[in-house]
Amino acid sequence: NAGVTQTPKFRVLKTGQSMTLLCAQDMNHEYMYWYRQDPGMGLRLIHYSVGEGTTAKGEVPDGYNVSRLKKQNFLLGLESAAPSQTSVYFCASREKRTSTDTQYFGPGTRLTVL
Amino acid sequence: GQQLNQSPQSMFIQEGEDVSMNCTSSSIFNTWLWYKQDPGEGPVLLIALYKAGELTSNGRLTAQFGITRKDSFLNISASIPSDVGIYFCAGPNNNDMRFGAGTRLTVKP
Numbered sequence: 001n002a003g004v005t006q007t008p009k010f011r012v013l014k015t016g017q018s019m020t021l022l023c024a025q026d027m028n029h030e031y032m033y034w035y036r037q038d039p040g041m042g043l044r045l046i047h048y049s050v051g052e053g054t055t056a057k058g059e060v061p062d063g064y065n066v067s068r069l070k071k072q073n074f075l076l077g078l079e080s081a082a083p084s085q086t087s088v089y090f091c092a093s094r095e096k097r098t099s100t101d102t103q104y105f106g107p108g109t110r111l112t113v114l
Numbered sequence: 115g116q117q118l119n120q121s122p123q124s125m126f127i128q129e130g131e132d133v134s135m136n137c138t139s140s141s142i143f144n145t146w147l148w149y150k151q152d153p154g155e156g157p158v159l160l161i162a163l164y165k166a167g168e169l170t171s172n173g174r175l176t177a178q179f180g181i182t183r184k185d186s187f188l189n190i191s192a193s194i195p196s197d198v199g200i201y202f203c204a205g206p207n208n209n210d211m212r213f214g215a216g217t218r219l220t221v222k223p
Contacts, residue, residue: 042216
């Protein structure tokens with residue numbers, strides 16, 4: 001099992017450019033999450049999905065869109081990148097059974113917007 | 115939304131020393147989780163607490179779920195260099211998770 005993988009690992013964008021971050025998990029998990037991590041802020045939830053074809057907003061959803069067309073993939077899109085979106089992005093997944101089940105995190109994507 | 119306040123923000127300790135950090139909330143949590151993040155990696159779950167007053171150990175790590183359900187503590191005994199990293203507390207909030215800002219631990223050999 002590869003667990004949770006993220007593509008790409010690093011990316012530099014210019015303001016206004018768009019890009020998509022890909023998260024893939026091979027554990028057949030129902031729930032998937034996208035977080036951003038900024039210095040001194042911990043992890044903040046952007047969007048999440050409780051199953052294929054469903055998505056929901058988290059704590060800081062503005063400027064991002066997501067799609068969950070396949071159960072194993074969760075895509076995070078930035079339509080028009082801004083410097084405020086410079087951050088490290090983490091994807092996570094977990095089973096559906098209870099809210100206390102462990103979230104498994106990917107290695108992160110470091111995004112810089114100039 | 116529910117906010118988790120974690121302290122201290124950072125700690126610099128000597129190898130072999132014990133470490134204590136805590137997390138508080140203005141709201142009640144039914145579960146407390148402690149994660150560790152190594153440099154360049156995603157967070158990994160260390161300990162999960164499910165009951166108020168619960169004390170749980172994982173090797174040199176011990177965590178407690180506060181009686182009021184508004185706080186939790188993590189202790190690391192006899193620290194070693196590989197304990198370096200950022201420690202996060204977290205609590206489920208419906209379908210998502212809220213995280214503290216983290217405690218950055220540095221261990222000097």
